[in-house]
Amino acid sequence: MSSRMNLPLLATSAVGSYPKPAYLLEARRKALRQQISKQELTALEQRATREWIQIQEDIGLDLLVDGEQYRGDMVAYFADEMEGFAIAGLVRSYGNRYYPKPVVVGPVGRRHPVTVEWFKFAQSLTKRPVKGMLTGPYTIAEWSFNEHYPTRRELVLELARAVGEEARDLEKAGARYIQIDEPAIHTRPDEDFELALEAMEIVTDGLSAYTVSHICYGDVPRIYPRVLKLAVDQLDLALKNEHFALLETFKQARFTKDIGVGVVDAHSHRVESVEEVAEGIRKTLQVIPAEQIMVSPDCGLKTRAIDETVGKLRAMVDGAKVVRNELTGTREPTRA
Amino acid sequence: MITTVIGNYPKIPDLPAPGKWRSTVERFQKGQIDETQLQHVEDEVTAEVINEQVQMGIDVITDGQIRWEDAQTHFARRLSGFSINGLQRYFDTNIYFREPVAEHAVAWTGPITVSEFTFAREHSSKPVKPVVTGPFTLAALSRNVHYPTLKEFAIALGRALNRELKALEAAGAEVIQIDEPAICQRKQDFDIFAEASRVLTDGVKAKKILCTYFGDIGGLYPQILDLPFDVIGLDFVAGYRNWDVVAAAPFTRELQAGVLDARNTRVESVDELVRAVRRLTAFVSPGRLMISPSAGLEFLPRSVARRKLAALVEGTKVANQDLKGART
Numbered sequence: 314m315s316s317r318m319n320l321p322l323l324a325t326s327a328v329g330s331y332p333k334p335a336y337l338l339e340a341r342r343k344a345l346r347q348q349i350s351k352q353e354l355t356a357l358e359q360r361a362t363r364e365w366i367q368i369q370e371d372i373g374l375d376l377l378v379d380g381e382q383y384r385g386d387m388v389a390y391f392a393d394e395m396e397g398f399a400i401a402g403l404v405r406s407y408g409n410r411y412y413p414k415p416v417v418v419g420p421v422g423r424r425h426p427v428t429v430e431w432f433k434f435a436q437s438l439t440k441r442p443v444k445g446m447l448t449g450p451y452t453i454a455e456w457s458f459n460e461h462y463p464t465r466r467e468l469v470l471e472l473a474r475a476v477g478e479e480a481r482d483l484e485k486a487g488a489r490y491i492q493i494d495e496p497a498i499h500t501r502p503d504e505d506f507e508l509a510l511e512a513m514e515i516v517t518d519g520l521s522a523y524t525v526s527h528i529c530y531g532d533v534p535r536i537y538p539r540v541l542k543l544a545v546d547q548l549d550l551a552l553k554n555e556h557f558a559l560l561e562t563f564k565q566a567r568f569t570k571d572i573g574v575g576v577v578d579a580h581s582h583r584v585e586s587v588e589e590v591a592e593g594i595r596k597t598l599q600v601i602p603a604e605q606i607m608v609s610p611d612c613g614l615k616t617r618a619i620d621e622t623v624g625k626l627r628a629m630v631d632g633a634k635v636v637r638n639e640l641t642g643t644r645e646p647t648r649a
Numbered sequence: 650m651i652t653t654v655i656g657n658y659p660k661i662p663d664l665p666a667p668g669k670w671r672s673t674v675e676r677f678q679k680g681q682i683d684e685t686q687l688q689h690v691e692d693e694v695t696a697e698v699i700n701e702q703v704q705m706g707i708d709v710i711t712d713g714q715i716r717w718e719d720a721q722t723h724f725a726r727r728l729s730g731f732s733i734n735g736l737q738r739y740f741d742t743n744i745y746f747r748e749p750v751a752e753h754a755v756a757w758t759g760p761i762t763v764s765e766f767t768f769a770r771e772h773s774s775k776p777v778k779p780v781v782t783g784p785f786t787l788a789a790l791s792r793n794v795h796y797p798t799l800k801e802f803a804i805a806l807g808r809a810l811n812r813e814l815k816a817l818e819a820a821g822a823e824v825i826q827i828d829e830p831a832i833c834q835r836k837q838d839f840d841i842f843a844e845a846s847r848v849l850t851d852g853v854k855a856k857k858i859l860c861t862y863f864g865d866i867g868g869l870y871p872q873i874l875d876l877p878f879d880v881i882g883l884d885f886v887a888g889y890r891n892w893d894v895v896a897a898a899p900f901t902r903e904l905q906a907g908v909l910d911a912r913n914t915r916v917e918s919v920d921e922l923v924r925a926v927r928r929l930t931a932f933v934s935p936g937r938l939m940i941s942p943s944a945g946l947e948f949l950p951r952s953v954a955r956r957k958l959a960a961l962v963e964g965t966k967v968a969n970q971d972l973k974g975a976r977t
Contacts, residue, residue, distance in 0.1 A: 401914050401949075401950050401953060402663045402664060402950025402951070402952060402953065403661060403663070403664060403668075403950060404659075404947075404948065404949070404950060405659075405660065405661075405744065405947060406743065406744060406745060407718075407719070407736060407744065407745035407746065407747075408674075408718060409670075409671050409674040409675060409678075411661065411668075411671065413664075414950070416914050455743070456743050458913050458914040458915070459913065459915075460913070460914060460915040497743065500741045501741055530736065530737070530738045530745065531738050554735050554736075578735070580735060580736055581735070
């Protein structure tokens with residue numbers, strides 16, 4: 314277990330993705346049709362990353378993300394960069410949102426570090442800490458078709474070894490905070506939960522970085538309190554979109570990890586008010602001590618418009634500040 | 650022994666072809682086109698997927714549910730009493746739907762799927778099977794803030810959807826499929842399910858298919874055979890335990906057997922299909938058997954869905970020959 318280092322009380326962070334600016338969307342479309350080079354696309358991805366780092370600094374987030382401007386989808390991105398995968402085609406997620414669903418067609422593994430260069434780039438742009446961002450083995454397996462491995466177990470554990478190598482490479486590159494997202498962890502809460510726990514043990518084994526896992530959209534009460542056994546320091550969860558109903562669940566057994574409390578809805582256009590965010594944090598404080606709480610959006614914000622994203626992040630940071638001041642009785646933004 | 654599908658079908662073609670439906674919805678959401686123009690494209694795509702099923706040789710088709718955003722809100726938005734909430738995960742899939750909220754008494758105010766059915770029938774040379782999400786599943790996947798109990802909610806939905814079944818029947822539907830995947834997950838509520846099913850089917854003379862998927866009916870068999878349905882649809886992939894479940898008592902209804910995996914891209918071989926059919930015909934005669942994928946094919950990219958249909962038709966054809974051979 315790692316400490317949160319020198320982050321302030323009720324430190325703010327984000328789940329991972331931010332929307333891509335129009336020039337980048339256009340460039341990605343052109344790159345798909347091979348109308349611009351890989352280098353030209355990368356330059357624009359770097360520009361967008363620089364802009365998001367700047368926006369987060371200006372708003373005042375404590376723990377930054379790189380915004381995943383170079384990723385299409387959280388699973389396909391890793392599948393594209395690893396051995397053993399092909400892309401089957403587009404599959405509908407909801408409404409008219411589609412994602413490229415990978416297929417496991419052979420033994421999976423890493424060819425080379427996947428996220429390290431982007432982490433180093435983002436961290437070079439700011440003095441604030443940037444999180445290393447990985448997708449967890451259970452979620453990669455669950456959100457891919459499998460034509461190769463006879464059992465899900467074999468696939469998940471093989472992926473865990475690969476994601477673990479990536480986590481250790483991130484740490485070597487200087488990441489002090491590493492997030493391993495497992496939004497699919499509660500897909501088969503009876504059949505597979507132990508497997509998902511076992512896989513995360515493999516991923517975070519030997520890390521000294523502070524580790525986070527983001528879990529969303531599913532039956533969290535069904536896996537609580539078992540999920541407290543997940544081998545990470547913090548669970549980052551969507552509270553806002555269920556109007557903080559999860560707090561009732563957390564009253565049933567003490568929340569023994571740190572929590573990243575989702576205080577703004579990632580899938581609504583409405584920008585929450587500062588007071589609304591503050592109220593959400595206050596509710597959480599009735600169940601979980603402030604020392605265990607970090608503040609975050611419900612989920613990645615990539616489906617929101619840029620102004621909605623900025624509005625939500627600003628409300629989040631300002632709302633956290635209001636409650637922090639109430640707790641410390643000062644105007645000082647950090648703990649002594 | 651004939652072939653059929655469960656319901657939905659991929660709305661867009663594979664990359665790099667642009668999805669006509671997808672770009673049209675985007676333009677509609679931006680206010681660049683009106684609803685009539687959207688409906689026109691939905692009609693075109695529906696005709697396209699009907700044609701695809703007919704050409705592949707499927708015996709009983711659906712309209713592919715191109716116009717459905719999801720199986721819940723398609724009905725909830727068109728019944729009275731519901732509002733629509735945020736995204737929820739659809740069972741153990743990576744598909745999301747907007748959660749219906751029953752805020753008031755729910756009621757049927759007019760036909761929901763009838764024009765979809767008549768459109769499909771006009772565009773198909775094969776029989777068309779309309780699909781209605783069952784009252785139990787609709788209740789289970791909605792938030793209920795109006796009714797005191799799930800039972801009252803499900804029965805009210807049964808009553809509302811009974812009128813939909815009658816409207817479909819009046820429009821000429823001879824076979825109607827009722828989808829109830831939720832019963833595989835909530836077996837403890839079987840009594841509520843049974844009661845809602847009776848209310849739903851009251852006075853409906855069309856041939857009724859109860860379609861289950863994403864799990865097995867262990868614990869509900871054989872009592873599920875007593876419900877007022879002519880055909881029971883079972884998932885033998887996610888619900889592989891069904892193989893053992895149905896061995897426990899004579900199968901007295903017709904069977905719609907979901908034996909091709911609708912949720913994985915690996916395409917089954919003819920041999921696998923023939924072996925599955927041999928196991929099925931050990932307890933149901935071929936004349937009372939329909940072979941299908943395990944669920945709707947929208948979990949797959951279009952090209953793979955088409956290959957699944959081809960495998961379904963070819964495998965069933967060879968299995969039919971295999972059975973004839975065995976009898977002579």
